[in-house]
Amino acid sequence: MERIAPEKAAAPVEKCPYCGGNEFAEAKQRFVSPMEDGLHGSVLFHTICLGCGSVVRSYIKDIAPFIKK
Secondary structure, eight states, X not given: OOOOOGGGSXXXXXXXXXXXXXXXXXXXXXXXXXXXXXXXXXXEEEEEETTTOOEEEEEESOOGGGSOO
16 A cells, blocks of 8 residues: 655545535544454545535545554
């Protein structure tokens, strides 16, 4: 897995690529991801366009469990 430096991280969504809307809500989803050394729980965040309902970005805030040491 490629590690992305903070300066290369995705910018916040400002415009929906599907409808052009600019109002968004954030939702979170709890999930468990299988890893080689066991299971790690994390929270998956979704940025949702309030104009058309499209999920325009999904991400996790705590990437530490996914970085191989």
